[in-house]
Amino acid sequence: MLLKSFKQLFKKPKIKSSAWDASGSGRRVMYWQPERSGINSLLAHSIETLRSRSRDMVRKNPYAANIIDTIVANCVGTGIKPQSKAKDPEFRKKVQELWLKWTDEADSCGASDFYGLQSLVCRSMIEGGECFVRLRNRKPEDGFSVPLQLQVLESEHLDNKSNQTLANGNVIRSGIEFNRLGQKEAYYLFREHPGEGSFGESVRVPASDVLHIYKPLRPGQIRGEPWLSNVLLKLY
Template sequence: MARKRTRRPTATAAPVHTAADAPFVARAQYDAAGQGRRMRGWRAPSTGPNRATAGLETIRNRTRDAVRNDWSAAAGARSLVTNLIGSGIVPRPRTTDPKLKAKLIELWDSWVREADADGVLDFYGLQTLATRSWITSGEVFFRLRPRRRDDGLTVPLQVQLIESDMVPTIDRPLPAGNVIRSGIEFNRIGRRVAYWVYRTHPGDQVFGAANFSELVRVPVDQMRHMFEPLRPGQLRGVSDLAPVLAKLRGVMDFDDAVLERQRLANLFTLFVTRPTPTGPMPIDVTTGQPYSATESDGSPVIMMEPGLVQELAPGEDVKFSEPPDSGANYSEFVRAQHLGVSAGQGLPYELLTGDLKDVSDRSLRIILNEFRRHCGQRQWQIIIPMLCQPVRDAWAVHAGLGGHLSGAEVREAKRVTWAPEAWAYIHPVQDVQAKRIEVEAGFRARSQVIAATGEDPDEVDKLRAEDAERDRRVRPAGGSGRGA
């Protein structure tokens, strides 16, 4: 008997949505990706990290001009440099050998005064100048200059700061397979191998403009580049003021216009008007002659003098000028603009302008703590690894070449802890008490607290021991020390 075959129902195909059905299909999408009325005019190009820096020279020149001529741009750059560097970021040797540590500190302190290849600043002054150039120009280069032993330097090495203008943003291939991108030479695996630098600053050319034949190839082991990359793969830096440069210019022009308007308003002026005479001219009772608005020598009859009471001729009237004032909302408008400028520069408004109106201690602490975290981030991610440590490493090597250090000591000389200048206390008593409680509770070590102030814990302990010994010597036996 044949088996009865059951017919299974065929699976229905999934519905296919056509373009006509698209409006009815639920889709998840960011509003910022839409092309509706609100976003239709937003044209955002998909340029890469280096094409996005096109016009870098123009931004750099305008930023420098703003820092030269605009008080808010100058104040912003000055405040950032002051808080990032202070009096200097100092290296503390990490060696546990006290004799070697003292030797390294003495050798470094002697070289610091000779560090500048231009012979103007010491190494900590170079830190300030390099940071100012980075903030205003977006980047700075520095060249490590080896010197001969007979040059009379403690360590045969100096540092030469180079403005970003000296490394042109040129792109060209090289015969060996290397390539120059934005003035930086890369090998086949994308590693930096050299920088192409003008012999002299192109903006200081006396005879004609600079040309590419004047470029010098500087190997990467003699050249360093300090900048803050904002996108992966970015090769050159952009000034901190770039996002607010247009606003800075607009605020400066507005403020100048208001100032000029107020200057003109201070030119207090009155106008004497008289009707057109239809009959004979009025007679001046003092002279018996027809009345005239001027004397015989051409000077006006009515002169502005304190307490003057002037009788006018029949039909004459006096009208004073009424120039517009600066406006009731001038202060608030300018304050709102500077709030945006300070935020764009990464600065608290209070530090940029010095305006502490309606600022409490609690809010000031929050503002300063956030700003100090921002400064610490830039110190430990930009300044120290890109400027301070490379110089220290080169210094240690050349100290060994100069016969001051052995091979093992060179390695120890490179191992340092960088100590930025400590922040000032907001509330000295409360802040010190809080640190003391942390140490007593075991949350922090006493040496950590001392190091956070920028001091060397070993040096502090040494000085305390010397002070205690001095007090013991000068205090009378069995006395309290009073009157000693």
Template sequence: MFAALNDVRRRVGAFIGGFEAGLSSRRLKGFQPSRAHLNTLIAAAGPDITARARWLVRNNGYAANAIESWAGNVVGAGIKPSSLIKESETKTTIQKLWVDWTDEADAEGFTDFYGLQRRAAREVFIAGEVFFRFRPRRPQDGLTVPLQLQMLPSEMLPLNRNESVPGGNVIRQGIEFDAIGRRVAYHFLRRHPGDMTDFGMAGEMVRIPASEIVHVIDPVDAGQLRGVSRFAAGIVKLFLLDQYDDAELDRKKVAAMHALFITTPAPAEPLDAVEGRDENDERTIDLQPGQITMLEPGEEVQTSAPADVGQTYEPFQYRTLLQVSAALGVPYAYLSNDMLKANYSNSRLALLEFRRRIEAYQHAVIVWQLCRQVWARWMDTAAIAGALELPEYDRRRREYLACGWLPPKWDWVDPLKDARAEIEQIDAGLKSRTQALAERGYDAEQVDTEIAADKAREKSLGLTFGATPPAPEAQRPGDSEAATDAAATDTGQPA
């Protein structure tokens, strides 16, 4: 029945016309994309896409450069919090405790919290997602706040785990949902399926409540459950380009070798030259500088002349890398480190577009999904453990959790022009100093406190920095007589 309806629809579409993209014309006859939902496509191809993306990052220089550029621009030295609590002393205490805790945040001890942000940005770029598990610690562990984060790669949550569980819940791609579609748990493997150094039981599962898991993902479709690699649209071209480069490198290597071939009408007769034998018992002749070798009548020497690639290599590489950079969402110069084709105008245009994408990603993914959840859990743990004295925390929790997140500042393309434009916007009331400082990754109150402390220290030491007060203007002609007249009037004496 459905086949008949589809046939009728195609006939009607062909008769009416309209959108050429929806017709089955000669050019589009072979274009039959899948109508399956993205969850189905990820379940079928997700593990292979992730494995190939990781292989490219390990073995392909362009892929490695792209992901380092992405992580450096998204996170940099860290997206840092700025508490919005009005009590300055309480805010200072919270900020100091947070700075102390960031060094202890990683359960593996490899990096701090901002290093975990960078690793998260890398993982989401490669695999499309990453998981963090809250690990509460005991008071005797000696942490400033008894809480740490454990990073779990996407392979730890199997895509093929789909079943119903008692109580009406369902498990879809390793995530357990309740009757109204809320995430209630994640079913992780106890060990990485590809780690042969872990001697734990293969395939053993553990159920972890959703409140203990932070799922960082960059969703692209409505209803999407699991992530897909940003390399998905560029894997084929990157891999084939890598093979082409290897073949071209081998061709150049062979072309650089000086090879001679001697042809003779009587190959069975020995050559009248200095002969030798190689490891395969083949006849060879050693050539010496300035050597003259007499050949027998009929013999001739030919040199190898491999075909050259011509003038097509550079344009082909450039166009292919442009397509890869568009697929990855990374500017061509950031992908290839090729600055020869860049000038000020097109570099600035590319940077502005790239930074808009980065800012959207910082807010929607890193801040919203990771930073806010970690901050809330950290504040709750600090208040319960007594690391922070926060009166009426239960009632004022929303007020205490209020926080702004400051991404790393952008480096200016033209510092002088951009700084002048910033100052003019502040002077004209189009932007506040708080907003300008936040865009550079600084907290306005902290900056003002530091400025006041610097000025007080300079004054106590008799130092003067910055702009000097303007010198008094030179006395204009006539000012002297006016001053004399004013003095005479005050004293009653004639001028």
């Protein structure tokens, strides 16, 4: 036994065919055929299925629902509460009063306040991979303390099937219009949620009026991936 161990020390090491085990072609990885497409191509073909399965899992699986609840609570907490740094105390007081009035009027649907919207946006981003907030300017006669409201839209509102090159050279990819510099120019959004029956054609909304909230995982990624994508099969 001792002699065998001693000979093992001087045994010529086996030369690997690859510098990395994962780049080899042995039995363990012979059926591993990864996708080589870019992240945007992958999401364009998979986002609708991933999103619907993610939402279905959160509705039906208490563990998935608890994961979402925990992340939202940790991310949002008590919410964004800005404080004026103006030196004039009377001005600071008026700004704070105006802010508090606006937080109650912020939701264009009137179902929540600004702090409730923060949780809703975070939840929608995690569950669906992304969320859109459309800035809705209001007229003075509408009677709001600040002529601005926020409309929260789920990922399904973006027209994923809209892909074309426009006459001005701009390109529409997965419902987002880009100029020649690669900057976002507009979003093509459905007025109604596609899952609510008749939703008609999408409309062009300037990018300056839309907040696109998602977590990019790779350079150049233009759409968000549902956060539960990697564990959906384990939860199923």
